[in-house]
Amino acid sequence: MEFIYIVITAVVSLVAGIAIGRYILLKIFGRREEEMKQKASMIIQEAETKAEAIRKEKELAAKEKYLELKNEFEQDLNKKKTLLQTNENKLKQKEAELKKLAEQIKKRETELEVLEKQLQEQNEIAQKKREEAEKLRLSQVKQLEKIAEMTAEEAKAQLIESLKAEAQTQASSYIKEIVEEAKATAAKKAKKLVIEAIQRNGTEYTIENCVSVFHIESDEVKGKIIGREGRNIRALEAATGVEIIVDDTPEAIIISGFDPVRREIARLALHKLVADGRIHPARIEEIVAKVQKQIEEEIVEIGERTVIDLGIHGMHPELVKLVGRMRFRSSYGQNLLQHSKEVANLCAILASELGLNVKLAKRAGLLHDIGKVVPDEKELPHAILGMEIAKKYKEHPEVCNAIGAHHDEIEMTTLIAPIVQACDAISGSRPGARREMMEAYIKRLKELETLALSFEGVQKCYAIQAGRELRVIVDAENVTDEKANMLSFEIAQKIEKEMQYPGQIKVTVIREMRAVNFAK
Known part of the structure; x- marks a missing residue:
C-alpha cells in the first residue's frame, strides 16, 4: 500500500510539475512575441519613413530633369524659329531680285524685237543697194569691153600674165620674211628651253674603250696566269669570252673585247685569282661563275638605283635589269646609261615647260635606247627592238611610240615622241659627248x-x-x-x-x- 501511495504521489507531483512548467513557458513566449511585434512595427515604420523620403527625392529629381529638358527644347525651338525666319527673309529677297531680273529680261526682249525689226529693214535696204550696184557694175563692164575691144576674161588673163613675174619675185621675199619671223619667235623660244634644260642637267661622262688594263704587282704573276702550255689563259678566255694579251708591257695585262660586261667579269676574275694565288682551270671556272653572278646582281642594283634616282615607279624587273646593263655599254664613246639618264632629265624639263606628262616623258627618255643592250640581238633597228620589248613588258603606248620613233623608223603619234628625239639629239650633239668615226x-x-x-x-x-x-x-x-x-x-x-x-x-x-x- 505504501508503495502504491508513493507511486501515486510521484505521478501527481510529476503531472503538477509539467503543468507548472507549461504555464511558465507560455508566459515567457508570450512576452517575447509582444516584443517581436513591437520591433516589427518599428521597422515597418522606419521603412515607410525612408521610402517616403526616397519617393520625395525622386519626385524632385524628376521635376528638375523635366524642367531642364523643357528649357533645352524651348531653346532649340527658338533657334529653329530664328533660322526659319532668316531663310524666309532670304527667300523673299531672292524672290524680289528674280522679279527685278524678269522685268529687265522683258525690257531686253522688247528692245531686241525693236532692233531685229530695224535690222530687217536695213538688210532689205542693203539688198536693194547691192542689186543696184551689181547692175551698175555690169553696165560699166560692158562699156569698158566696148572701149578696150576685149572681154573681161581676156583682160583678166592679160593682167595675170603681167603680174606673174612680179608675184614670183615678191613671193620669194615674203617667204624669206615669214621664215625669218618664225625663226625670231619659235627658234628663240626653242633655244631658250633647250639651253635651260642643258644648264639644269650637268652630267659627267666617261669614255669607254674596247680594252681594259689589269695591273699586277710583278711580272712573275704573268707566268701563273698563262699556266703550263697556256692552259690557264685558254680556260680564262673560254670562260669569259674575251682576249687576254700578256706581252712585254711591264706590270700590266691587257683585256680586249667589244662587250664591256665580259671585260669587267674577266678583270674581276683575274683580281680574285691573283689575290688567292691558286690558278688552275677548275678554279678559274669557279671564280668566273661567282663573278658572273656578282655582276648580274650589280646590274640589277644599278638599274634599281637609277629608276629610284629618277623617280620612276612600277617598271618591270626585266626592264630594270636592261637599264643596269646600260652602265657597261657605250655609244660613240658616250656611256649609254649616263646618256639615257641625261635624256630622261631633259625630257622631264621640256615636258614640264610644255605642260605635258612629266612621268611618261622621263620614262620614255630613260628607255629610248633599251634596244642596244638586249642580250639576244635581232636583225632590227635598236629603236624598233626597244619598242617591242617595251610593249612586251606592258609599258604605256605613248612610251612605246616615243621609243620606236626617236630615229623616225615609225610615225610619231604623241607629243612625247618629238621631245625624246630632240633630247636625244641634244645629249648626243653636246660638245665632247661623243666621238665620231672619221x-x-x-x-x-x-x-x-x-x-x-x-x-x-x-x-x-x-x-x-x-x-x-x-x-x-x-x-x-x-x-x-x-x-x-x-x-x-x-x-x-x-x-x-x-x-x-x-x-x-x-x-x-x-x-x-x-x-x-x-x-x-
Missing part, C-alpha cells in the same frame, strides 16, 4: 656637198666648220638675188628631210658678179 664624218660632209650640187645653178659648195655650215656658190648670171634666197631655203629643207646630223647646219648661198676685161 669615215662617218667624211661621208656626212660628202653627202652635204653632193646634196647642194644637185640643185640647178650651183657651181661649187664647201662643207666647213666640221659640217656645221654649208657654203654654196651659184652662177650670178642664171641665179638672181631672189632665187638665191629661195635656193638657200630649199637646200635647208632638203637637208632636214634626207639627212641625219647632230645640232644644226647653216646654209649660206653666195652670189658674186665679176666683170673681167683685158687691156692689150
Whole structure:
C-alpha cells in the first residue's frame, strides 16, 4: 500500500510539475512575441519613413530633369524659329531680285524685237543697194569691153600674165620674211628651253674603250696566269669570252673585247685569282661563275638605283635589269646609261615647260635606247627592238611610240615622241659627248656637198666648220638675188628631210658678179 501511495504521489507531483512548467513557458513566449511585434512595427515604420523620403527625392529629381529638358527644347525651338525666319527673309529677297531680273529680261526682249525689226529693214535696204550696184557694175563692164575691144576674161588673163613675174619675185621675199619671223619667235623660244634644260642637267661622262688594263704587282704573276702550255689563259678566255694579251708591257695585262660586261667579269676574275694565288682551270671556272653572278646582281642594283634616282615607279624587273646593263655599254664613246639618264632629265624639263606628262616623258627618255643592250640581238633597228620589248613588258603606248620613233623608223603619234628625239639629239650633239668615226664624218660632209650640187645653178659648195655650215656658190648670171634666197631655203629643207646630223647646219648661198676685161 505504501508503495502504491508513493507511486501515486510521484505521478501527481510529476503531472503538477509539467503543468507548472507549461504555464511558465507560455508566459515567457508570450512576452517575447509582444516584443517581436513591437520591433516589427518599428521597422515597418522606419521603412515607410525612408521610402517616403526616397519617393520625395525622386519626385524632385524628376521635376528638375523635366524642367531642364523643357528649357533645352524651348531653346532649340527658338533657334529653329530664328533660322526659319532668316531663310524666309532670304527667300523673299531672292524672290524680289528674280522679279527685278524678269522685268529687265522683258525690257531686253522688247528692245531686241525693236532692233531685229530695224535690222530687217536695213538688210532689205542693203539688198536693194547691192542689186543696184551689181547692175551698175555690169553696165560699166560692158562699156569698158566696148572701149578696150576685149572681154573681161581676156583682160583678166592679160593682167595675170603681167603680174606673174612680179608675184614670183615678191613671193620669194615674203617667204624669206615669214621664215625669218618664225625663226625670231619659235627658234628663240626653242633655244631658250633647250639651253635651260642643258644648264639644269650637268652630267659627267666617261669614255669607254674596247680594252681594259689589269695591273699586277710583278711580272712573275704573268707566268701563273698563262699556266703550263697556256692552259690557264685558254680556260680564262673560254670562260669569259674575251682576249687576254700578256706581252712585254711591264706590270700590266691587257683585256680586249667589244662587250664591256665580259671585260669587267674577266678583270674581276683575274683580281680574285691573283689575290688567292691558286690558278688552275677548275678554279678559274669557279671564280668566273661567282663573278658572273656578282655582276648580274650589280646590274640589277644599278638599274634599281637609277629608276629610284629618277623617280620612276612600277617598271618591270626585266626592264630594270636592261637599264643596269646600260652602265657597261657605250655609244660613240658616250656611256649609254649616263646618256639615257641625261635624256630622261631633259625630257622631264621640256615636258614640264610644255605642260605635258612629266612621268611618261622621263620614262620614255630613260628607255629610248633599251634596244642596244638586249642580250639576244635581232636583225632590227635598236629603236624598233626597244619598242617591242617595251610593249612586251606592258609599258604605256605613248612610251612605246616615243621609243620606236626617236630615229623616225615609225610615225610619231604623241607629243612625247618629238621631245625624246630632240633630247636625244641634244645629249648626243653636246660638245665632247661623243666621238665620231672619221669615215662617218667624211661621208656626212660628202653627202652635204653632193646634196647642194644637185640643185640647178650651183657651181661649187664647201662643207666647213666640221659640217656645221654649208657654203654654196651659184652662177650670178642664171641665179638672181631672189632665187638665191629661195635656193638657200630649199637646200635647208632638203637637208632636214634626207639627212641625219647632230645640232644644226647653216646654209649660206653666195652670189658674186665679176666683170673681167683685158687691156692689150
